[in-house]
Amino acid sequence: MEIVINGRVLEFSADPRTSLLDLLRDHLGLTGAKKGCNQGACGACTVLADGERINACLALAVQYQGRAITTVEGLAEEDGLHPLQRAFIEHDGFQCGYCTPGQLCSAVAMAGEVERGLPSFVTEDLSADAVRLDHDELRERMSGNLCRCGAYNGIVQAISSTMGNELA
């Protein structure tokens, strides 16, 4: 089986029950994506599949053959930091850091969803073409990523600062 991880084509073989998260962490040594709840409730395992955010813990690796997976290790160009990573540092978007890789991947994909005009549950006018990413929209769209330290204010500030409409 073949899978593309952070731009590199890799061969793998795994039991069909192996999750994408276990493939990344245990078979490929990419420990950025974290195993929090292992049941899709916390978002610490969030990675991108062809640019879309998913919970790697609920994804069977065999289903992602031929797909392009991006983990937190692959967000930045070369050795630098992704602008969102810098913003997390600047705005104290973490305390223990365990949820951070998932928050980062999730927010990067969220930016794409907003750009495509995808509504959220709190979007008042579902037929509108464009989304205005206010405070409520941002929090709703990031609700699949829990932070047990409660660094939410910093996380919201970090994300909004990189999306061109910094929130008060």
Add this chain to the structure above:
Amino acid sequence: MKPITYARASTAPDAVRLARTTAGAKYLGGGTNLVDLMREMVERPEALVDVTALSAEIETTPGGGLVIGAAARNTAVAGSRTVRQRYPMLARAVLAGGSAQIRNMATVGGNILQRTRCTYFYDDAARCNKRVPGAGCDAIDGFNRMHAILGGSPACVATHPSDMCVALVALDAIVHTDGPDGSRSMPLVDLHRLPDGRPDIETELTPGELITAVELPALSFAARSTYRKVRDRASYAFALVSVAAALEVADGMVRDVRLALGGVAPKPWRAWKAEEVLLGRPATEASFFAAADAELADAAGLRDNSFKIELARRTIGAVLAELSGQRA
């Protein structure tokens, strides 16, 4: 560990053939529920037939309705311009479920066939008639805040967890299936069974039968519809009570209405009795609450969830008032 096989179907007949010729096979969509249940050993398939490559098209029908391929991801349904404009309650219901990550993975077919999140169903140290027929039910006298107030039985009070299905049953959705005996269609509201004595049998589907699509008939007044979900936190939680409703008012009277409830019953609950009360009545708060009372007349609370009866009543009233333009 028991071995397990995996095969990816390219068409519905291919999937049905794979499932028929492989012992212990289960269809696999996005995996957001089945993978979790396999990990908890609640589901123990010997073979997985991946149906995510099947039709995910969302297309309008000649009659003005909409057909949604069963492999369509929840995100695609909520993002569909047609769904957002013509069936806003469906878009809003889908967006009320799970998280963005889950919605990117979960398919329409899998959403319909997801299992209850009753914690006793998941916990193999607990008794559960759904998991082990005849074992008994620890939820009835246990922690049952999330459980049913309508349609439950002494054997099972678990709720169906879907938001999407609540909107679909309100919209008279038809489910198309393919199976060893050919293809057929049925109203979604008839697909899920009430538990009675056999909560382990959850749907009318026969072994190997596969949901291939969901069809929404044209319903012009559904453009004025919504979905309200009441839950223990503002986002990413299952419903305590939810209401999907579409309302058509002419000259102050209810000309037509569609109403369904979530979080309160073992299946997505079409509120037929409430609809009957509303038809032809003045579109007033008094009518809305009379309708809610009719629907909830048979509701029965358990130790922790009696509050849901009044909560459902108020939510029905509020949603209908909102749709009639009387109150937000």
